[in-house]
Amino acid sequence: MDQPYGYRQRELVEPDWRRLPGWRDVTEADWESPQWQRAHCVKNVKGLRSVFGDLLDDRFYADLERDQSERATMSILVPPQMINTMVPGGVPSTDAIYADPVRRYMLPVFSDRDPDWPSHPRSSRDSLHEAEMWAVEGLTHRYPTKVLAELLPTCPQYCGHCTRMDLVGNSTPQVDKHKFTLKPVDRLGAMIDYLRRNPGIRDVVVSGGDVGNMPWPRLEAFVDRLLEIDNIRDLRLATKALMGLPQHWLQDDVRHGMERLAGIARTRGVSIAIHTHINSVQSVTPLVARAARAMLETGIRDVRNQGVLLRGVNASQEDLLDLCFALQDEASILPYYFYMCDMIPGSEHWRVAVHEAQALQHAIMGYLPGFATPRIVCDVPYVGKRWVHQLDSYDRVRGISYWTKNYRTSVEADDADALNRLYDYYDPIRSLPADGQAWWREHTGRPGYDAVAAQRSRDAAAALVT
Numbered sequence: 001m002d003q004p005y006g007y008r009q010r011e012l013v014e015p016d017w018r019r020l021p022g023w024r025d026v027t028e029a030d031w032e033s034p035q036w037q038r039a040h041c042v043k044n045v046k047g048l049r050s051v052f053g054d055l056l057d058d059r060f061y062a063d064l065e066r067d068q069s070e071r072a073t074m075s076i077l078v079p080p081q082m083i084n085t086m087v088p089g090g091v092p093s094t095d096a097i098y099a100d101p102v103r104r105y106m107l108p109v110f111s112d113r114d115p116d117w118p119s120h121p122r123s124s125r126d127s128l129h130e131a132e133m134w135a136v137e138g139l140t141h142r143y144p145t146k147v148l149a150e151l152l153p154t155c156p157q158y159c160g161h162c163t164r165m166d167l168v169g170n171s172t173p174q175v176d177k178h179k180f181t182l183k184p185v186d187r188l189g190a191m192i193d194y195l196r197r198n199p200g201i202r203d204v205v206v207s208g209g210d211v212g213n214m215p216w217p218r219l220e221a222f223v224d225r226l227l228e229i230d231n232i233r234d235l236r237l238a239t240k241a242l243m244g245l246p247q248h249w250l251q252d253d254v255r256h257g258m259e260r261l262a263g264i265a266r267t268r269g270v271s272i273a274i275h276t277h278i279n280s281v282q283s284v285t286p287l288v289a290r291a292a293r294a295m296l297e298t299g300i301r302d303v304r305n306q307g308v309l310l311r312g313v314n315a316s317q318e319d320l321l322d323l324c325f326a327l328q329d330e331a332s333i334l335p336y337y338f339y340m341c342d343m344i345p346g347s348e349h350w351r352v353a354v355h356e357a358q359a360l361q362h363a364i365m366g367y368l369p370g371f372a373t374p375r376i377v378c379d380v381p382y383v384g385k386r387w388v389h390q391l392d393s394y395d396r397v398r399g400i401s402y403w404t405k406n407y408r409t410s411v412e413a414d415d416a417d418a419l420n421r422l423y424d425y426y427d428p429i430r431s432l433p434a435d436g437q438a439w440w441r442e443h444t445g446r447p448g449y450d451a452v453a454a455q456r457s458r459d460a461a462a463a464l465v466t
């Protein structure tokens with residue numbers, strides 16, 4: 001029967017890295033070594049050139065260089081494992097690299113960005129106000145029973161759309177990153193102390209950054225301390241590196257340590273899960289599946305995926321379902337959430353409108369098992385995650401959706417109206433009808449918006465892609 005989406009089983013394949021000039025002589029043993037992977041990450045345009053060489057035209061390298069100096073909120077850091085999943089089916093050409101979904105979010109170029117509105121006027125660093133809600137440095141207490149522990153400000157890979165661009169990674173010419181002020185040992189100690197003093201908290205997301213960048217003995221010791229706190233019942237370790245650097249999670253010491261933690265958790269009735277971040281089916285390779293299964297074999301409760309919905313990467317029924325079936329069937333990773341891309345600077349070209357996200361949620365219903373059908377969620381500032389159909393009202397002309405909530409965040413303890421107020425979220429301006437776009441041009445007050453500069457940037461982007 002003809003259906004809008006045709007399911008087919010997919011055999012995972014590790015693309016051959018030897019098709020790339022810079023890695024022609026790299027052995028399998030090197031490839032599977034986390035040390036080799038970390039030492040050969042692409043960190044700048046020069047490093048990318050040393051991998052792809054003349055396969056890519058100079059205009060692509062120039063486009064990337066320009067983005068880094070004029071738009072990027074994240075510096076470049078991409079492990080070989082992820083580079084190798086770009087244009088996986090053959091020798092990459094410049095056009096294929098431009099169109100590639102993994103490239104589009106890991107190595108954004110200037111011509112990708114929205115030339116008129118690279119940033120929404122209401123975008124901001126730390127758009128979810130996580131630092132405002134720090135109970136102690138790095139511990140965000142936003143929901144009543146759960147907290148987010150940002151253990152470290154680095155990752156083995158930097159994603160162009162990172163919502164924690166305020167803090168995570170190296171500074172770029174556009175963004176001077178904030179720094180933790182406490183020493184790591186004091187910061188982590190203060191987190192443990194806060195959790196001990198607050199028995200209403202039962203759930204800790206142990207994140208960063210990416211816990212794959214924390215030396216394993218230190219991460220193991222921190223989780224050990226969490227497991228000693230009676231009120232903690234759910235622990236989720238957040239690591240995109242399960243996909244970006246699966247070699248890390250396949251190391252013997254990590255596997256044995258996780259097995260020990262899973263054993264303690266089981267005896268104490270605590271669930272440990274790994275939450276990873278995979279946005280494209282191309283990223284689900286045999287090594288990623290091996291790492292996920294190795295973690296499940298340690299006895300942890302689950303490995304779940306929290307992707308980000310990104311235009312040009314995965315914002316179609318086919319892309320989302322292909323990814324979810326590969327995760328669920330071939331890698332034992334549960335498709336859990338897709339977040340709408342947050343309103344950070346420079347993200348307009350990736351963001352989709354709330355009504356588009358609602359249509360995508362509708363489009364993926366009924367194909368996957370119910371327990372593996374991901375929810376598409378909007379992380380509304382000062383509210384938290386909301387399913388995209390949960391909005392209260394929606395001004396489709398100006399692209400403003402209004403949301404409600406049923407709990408106070410930590411900054412609203414004395415705010416009598418917190419639960420009666422409407423909280424707003426904004427669609428990308430490019431997605432609005434002409435009268436909505438005109439409204440924003442008239443009312444924006446956006447500092448620095450100027451039609452001449454916008455035209456100049458459109459011309460420059462066009463020159464780079466022709």
Ligand code: SF4
Nearest residue numbers: 155158159162209240
């Ligand atoms: S892995 Fe997560 S925290 Fe790190 S750069 Fe990517 S999105 Fe940000």
